[in-house]
Structure formats: C-alpha cells, structure tokens
Amino acid sequence: MILLFDLDGTVLTFDGNAPGPGRTSMGRASVALFGVDHTAGIRFAGGTDHGIARAVLERAGLPFEPANVDRFLDAYVEELARVLENRAYRPVGDVASAVSACAARGACVGLATGNLRRGAQLKLASAGLEGVFDLDRGGYGCDHELRAEVVRAGIRRCGGGADVIVIGDTRQDVEAARAVSARCVGVAVNQASRDELAAAGADAIVDACDDTLVEAIFTLR
Numbered sequence: 001m002i003l004l005f006d007l008d009g010t011v012l013t014f015d016g017n018a019p020g021p022g023r024t025s026m027g028r029a030s031v032a033l034f035g036v037d038h039t040a041g042i043r044f045a046g047g048t049d050h051g052i053a054r055a056v057l058e059r060a061g062l063p064f065e066p067a068n069v070d071r072f073l074d075a076y077v078e079e080l081a082r083v084l085e086n087r088a089y090r091p092v093g094d095v096a097s098a099v100s101a102c103a104a105r106g107a108c109v110g111l112a113t114g115n116l117r118r119g120a121q122l123k124l125a126s127a128g129l130e131g132v133f134d135l136d137r138g139g140y141g142c143d144h145e146l147r148a149e150v151v152r153a154g155i156r157r158c159g160g161g162a163d164v165i166v167i168g169d170t171r172q173d174v175e176a177a178r179a180v181s182a183r184c185v186g187v188a189v190n191q192a193s194r195d196e197l198a199a200a201g202a203d204a205i206v207d208a209c210d211d212t213l214v215e216a217i218f219t220l221r
C-alpha cells in the first residue's frame with residue numbers, strides 16, 4: 001500500500017491572516033522579477049508550482065519555457081526561505097505519529113505535492129517535520145504541472161503498485177487520485193475544505209493528520 005500526502009492544507013498550514021508564507025513568497029518573486037504581483041487572483045490551493053508559474057508567466061507576457069519557469073521559481077524559493085525566517089508553518093495534527101503508525105502497518109509513505117521538492121523541504125522544516133517524510137519518495141510540482149502526473153511520479157518513486165491512497169485537502173487531490181485509479185482520504189482544516197472534498201467524492205474525510213486519519217486509511221481497505 002502506498003500513501004501519498006499532499007502538503008499545504010493537509011500536512012501543514014499557517015496561522016494568522018492569508019496570504020501565508022507560500023503565496024507571499026510567490027507574490028514577492030513576481031514583484032522582484034516583473035515589478036507587478038501577477039499572482040493576484042490565482043487559486044493556489046490544489047495547484048502546482050509549475051501551474052502557478054505558467055499563469056504568472058502568461059500574465060507577464062513570457063513563454064512557459066524552462067528558463068523562464070526556473071528563473072521565477074528560483075526567485076520564489078529564495079523568497080520562501082527568507083519569509084520562513086519570520087513566519088512558520090505548523091503541522092495539521094500529530095503528523096509524525098500518524099506517519100509512523102502508517103509505516104508500522106506496512107504502508108510505503110510518500111508525498112504528492114504541488115510544491116517544488118526544495119519548497120517542500122523548506123516548508124516541512126519550518127513546520128518541524130524534517131525527517132518525517134522521505135523526500136526521495138515523492139512526486140512534486142517540479143515533476144509536472146498536472147497534479148495527476150505528480151501523483152504518478154510519487155507512485156513510481158514509492159516503487160509502484162496498484163493500492164494507492166492520496167491524502168489531500170482539495171478537489172484537485174481527489175481528481176488526481178481518481179485519474180490514477182487511487183482512492184483519496186481528505187483532511188479538512190475548515191468547513192470550506194470539508195464541503196469541497198465531500199462534493200468531489202473523497203472516500204473519507206478527517207480533521208487532521210492524526211490517529212483518526214490512520215483509522216480512516218486502514219478501514220478503507
């Protein structure tokens with residue numbers, strides 16, 4: 001069994017007013033490179049960093065090609081490291097215990113996140129979750145701009161297999177799971193997220209990455 005965790009809104013989140021560290025950093029990168037915050041109005045939740053880069057580059061009138069994508073996302077990662085010095089993420093529940101409980105029951109635990117691998121690493125460290133996930137077992141926003149492909153990359157890096165559960169907080173996580181014939185357990189930190197996951201047809205929905213999540217995963221079987 002392969003378990004692929006989304007990060008933002010699922011494993012970690014931020015306190016205080018939006019925008020959080022991720023969106024703040026994307027906006028600053030856009031201002032630094034283009035003089036304008038081209039991220040305004042873009043939905044980040046459920047997206048991928050390459051997908052966000054495509055939207056920003058389009059607004060900046062630049063082609064979606066590797067040199068432009070890298071330039072923007074390199075600037076973003078630099079900003080993210082800076083922003084996280086003053087504002088931290090926090091785990092959504094007792095993530096470390098939930099992950100080790102899943103691993104102890106024989107699951108291969110990995111990631112399927114729209115973050116770049118480097119961004120994922122920075123966010124996990126900020127939330128105090130460094131070492132909880134093996135980053136080599138992950139699909140990332142630098143693998144592909146489509147979330148289903150990110151999930152496929154995660155499955156591949158977990159050694160492949162047919163029994164896959166995606167754990168996420170948005171309809172995009174549910175849809176990506178469906179696209180690869182996987183199931184999806186939703187983690188809803190608020191009612192809006194719960195409603196979205198229910199409408200998308202998540203197989204189960206819990207409030208946090210804690211023992212209720214472990215229970216939901218292993219009763220799906």
Ligand SMILES: [Mg+2]
Binds near residue numbers: 008009
């Ligand atoms: Mg998410």
